[in-house]
Amino acid sequence: MRDGFVSIDALTERVTAIIANAGFSADHAAALARTIVAGERDGCKSHGIYRIAGCLRTLEAGKVVPDADPVVAEPDGAIVRVDAKGGFANLAFTRGLPVLAEQARKSGLAAMVINDCVHFAALWPEIEDITAEGLAGMAMCPSYATVAPAGGTQPLLGTNPFAFGWPREGQPPYVFDFATSVVARGEVELYRRAGDPLPDGWALDADGQPTNDPEAALDGAMLPFGGHKGSAISTMIELLAGAMIGDFTSDTALEWLGTTTIAPRHGELILAFDPARFAGGRADPRATAEAFIGAIEGQGARLPGQRRFAARDKAMNEGIALTAAEFEELDRLEKEGVA
Amino acid sequence: MRDGFVSIDALTERVTAIIANAGFSADHAAALARTIVAGERDGCKSHGIYRIAGCLRTLEAGKVVPDADPVVAEPDGAIVRVDAKGGFANLAFTRGLPVLAEQARKSGLAAMVINDCVHFAALWPEIEDITAEGLAGMAMCPSYATVAPAGGTQPLLGTNPFAFGWPREGQPPYVFDFATSVVARGEVELYRRAGDPLPDGWALDADGQPTNDPEAALDGAMLPFGGHKGSAISTMIELLAGAMIGDFTSDTALEWLGTTTIAPRHGELILAFDPARFAGGRADPRATAEAFIGAIEGQGARLPGQRRFAARDKAMNEGIALTAAEFEELDRLEKEGVA
Secondary structure, eight states, rough: OOEEOOOEEEEHHHHHHHHHTTTTOOOOOOHHHHHHHHHHHOOOOTTTTTHHHHHHHHHTTTSOOOOOOOEEOOOOOOEEEEEEETHHHHHHHHHHHHHHHHHHHHEEEEEEEEEEEESSSHHHHHHHHHTTTTTTTEOOOOOOOOOOTTTSSOOOOOOOOOEEOOOOOTTTEEEEEEEEESOOOHHHHHHHHHTOOOOOTEEOOSSSSSOOOOHHHHHHHHHHHHTHHHHHHHHHHHHHIIIIISSOOHHHHHHHHSSSOOOOEEEEEEEOOOHHHTTSSSSSSHHHHHHHHHHHHHTTTOOOOHHHHHHHHHHHHOOOEEEEEHHHHHHHHHHHHOO | OOOOOEOOOHHHHHHHHHHHHHHHHHHHHHHHHHHHHHHHHTTOOOGHHHHHHHHHHHHHHHHOOOOOOOOOOOOOTEEEEETTSSSBHHHHHHHHHHHHHHHEEEEEEEEEEEEEOOOOOOOOOHHHHHHHHTTTTEEOOOOOOOOOTTTSSOBOOOOOOEEEEEEEEESEEEEEESSSSSSSSHHHHHHHHHHHOOTSSSEEETTEEEOOOOOHHHHHOOOBTTTHHHHHHHHHIIIIIIIIISOOHHHHHHHHHSSSSSOOOEEEEEEEEEEHHHHHHOOOOOHHHHHHHHHHTTTTOOOOHHHHHHHHHHHHHEEEEEOOOOOHHHHHHHHHOOO
């Protein structure tokens, strides 16, 4: 087998079949495949087919409900609540989105609360779905405790992703999505495999002392990005998207799961804003935003998401580039159907 | 004159009189004095009586309306809009707060938009007012362009503060409030006066090159905290609390003002969440939050705001400590009434 290209549709079909064959319902398989293929399409290998194995491992561990039927409640004021019933969050989000968008247009601002979901991959696909509705979006969720708060010594926070998007006309949205840890845990794992020392400021060992040893870091704690400020944002995510929505924080999520090798269960909080309503006719929010975004590009700074959108353009034209090893992994998953 | 103590009430009276004598309406003088004295009380010297001069300079420059009568509109869905009419934001916030709190309890989630306000001092007093209502709060606003986006070379972003608070029973709220620049501009100014080089990663010179020279930094641009992640959050603030609410972004704010030596005019966005509504009866959000906050303290990490609350306790008991120079400054402001 050799490196080569696969069309977005063909890859979607293969990934959907692998996930469905493992035991997930058709709706879940479609929602998960969409997210995984979006990762590959956009050049985010860490959120692509690499994730299929973790998805199947989570199922084998009995920590995700493969045929969960998420239920979207009637909005309670500005709050749209989706009960994911222990399934992956992706389908729950997709089902809740039209109600969230309608409520945001009605109230100007609305929140989607997803409870009892299993986290899967990135938040930016959800944020892009919100911007596609002409709305601005903010999303956040806990994870499992692998990060020490600034000034602390032990894992308590998750890598807690925070994502935001702003809709743009005739071009990709302004979207960012990042872990509130200095790096993702997988990055530390890559240093371990390569036998390279970690940069300063990434991690603590099990005694809470700064370490450059990846092995010691994996036994200890990662650190939040940006010192006490990034740490503060991560704690906000625990409070708003954990405690407030009546769901796990990262420490109770880890307790429930008992491992960091499969996908974490928790809740998620998503806010949607209708710019036209917020502007109240004072000025055109889109035009002001375009001038601002243009000024970022005008000084040569890259927009967040820019690399992703460039990779997407390429994949739409040429197909998705996979290595021989990735083709082999797909073959193996198709034949053996296990993680 | 000697270093000494002044009671909170006595200092409030003196500051209120100075501001009123300068030409501000009684309502504005009271709102500003409350914020300034809160800064002194909580040991935040940079937001204390030091700010009176800037307040008066802004008035002398004709860039704040001293008797503006902020108008709170009927809520539009979940949005409570306050027209500050060119006055300082503090009074506008105070007037809008009861409506915001009522709307948050009604909808679960509500937003206050303050337009055409002049920024004054910190966001944490506002956040504390929200937590005092039993609500969680998030606040943000642009500033004026002094910070380059990550990867950029020129000032475009403001120091854009971001603040959050969570209500706690029987003890001070969990509150943080920080500039999204590495440091506040005043910090760079302190290095300049001391003739000390800036730490790496704080600033760029006018050519967009990294610099350790405070003078060059003040002519160039500061950098956001936390690299591209902090930069992303700062851009979110420009979009949500600038473009979206039909108000200035930091670059247009600077254009309008023409200087960074007086207070910036722009808008502000404040979100209020009702935890009980978000939890939907699933679990007690306060109890989960207390367990989480306890775990932060349990590993010896300081809570954000902790120093401020300790200083407040002390000030409530002993009065506020002022230096001889600070007493002299108050005397001078009382006699001369100018910045």
